[in-house]
Amino acid sequence: MNFSSKLLEDAVAEFSKLPGVGQKTALRLVLHLLNQDVQDVDRFSKAISKLRNEIQFCQVCLNISDHPVCQICASPKRDHSLICVVEDTRDVMAIENTNQYNGVYHVLGGLISPMDGIGPSDLEVDSLVERLKTNEVQEVIFALSATMEGDTTLFYLHKRLKNYNITISTIARGIAFGGELEYVDEITLGRSIATRVPYINSLSK
């Protein structure tokens, strides 16, 4: 592209580095910002810089937090005997949005992925093991993506944790609620038959 301005070119180049943002989209976003008030753009720019410079991670669960210990870990209303292991903060938010979970979390910060050069030592595994050494924890639930990386991580973590006297579980896999059988992929459908569960009429409870 022929930029008429170096400042414009620099801003577009920075936006283009974001995932899923090409040069045309970057230009559209930058021209949008140019049309905004100076104080609005300054607020945008400061929010990003402040986030990166001042962000903290909870000392217990390693989730993103404004305080040394996050709200969930600090709450006496949560069940601290139950730890849900997730990949990142997005998964914590997704589970919190269900309003179905009352335990605490442990954020690994990624999944084992040899292709991307991410091994167990890059994840927060030791800190998880440390948490299990207190007698408080009774169950660890793995809520990892049903991908190759998620399964590899699950396999590794199970090996690391199986000698501790705790229940280890994973979130259920199968066809999604509202899912029509004919559109479900073969692996999911095959596995959901193999791992069938006794019928419980939840409406009659």
Place this chain on the structure above:
Amino acid sequence: MNFSSKLLEDAVAEFSKLPGVGQKTALRLVLHLLNQDVQDVDRFSKAISKLRNEIQFCQVCLNISDHPVCQICASPKRDHSLICVVEDTRDVMAIENTNQYNGVYHVLGGLISPMDGIGPSDLEVDSLVERLKTNEVQEVIFALSATMEGDTTLFYLHKRLKNYNITISTIARGIAFGGELEYVDEITLGRSIATRVPYINSLSK
């Protein structure tokens, strides 16, 4: 969404204001920035703030520029008797990328759009008329989008400019090069028959 951090929430809120960026995309972009080095994020944030605070517009053609007069308007190699009128800087870049145009530009800064409350006084029309008062200009080419707003702007500008002793033209409309007839919309195809041109074999020239 349940954010575990106010800083994170603020940054996501700022990103969500960008056109075409929803809350989920904003979160993905913000978490990407959180994983970058502090100096990379500072460069990102500064590029935006610097752009907005230091950007200039060419005094002649009103295109985005780092100098009081842009490179195109300052160039003695360009044909200053030919002005191409466009909506914004993206159109200048698109035309420059064709390498087919050697004249200069005039950036209107928008198109007349009563629905969005944009009238002729919001556009750089008077500055265009001023440029025509010098005897240098011989032709004005309108390169505006083939939309309702573009046509309205074209109609208005033609009325304003027709009493000056200059040629007024618009870029050609018709089926695109490489376009197959059966996929061309009816209006374009109908108009391209009505406005047919004498056949010139450009290969034999």
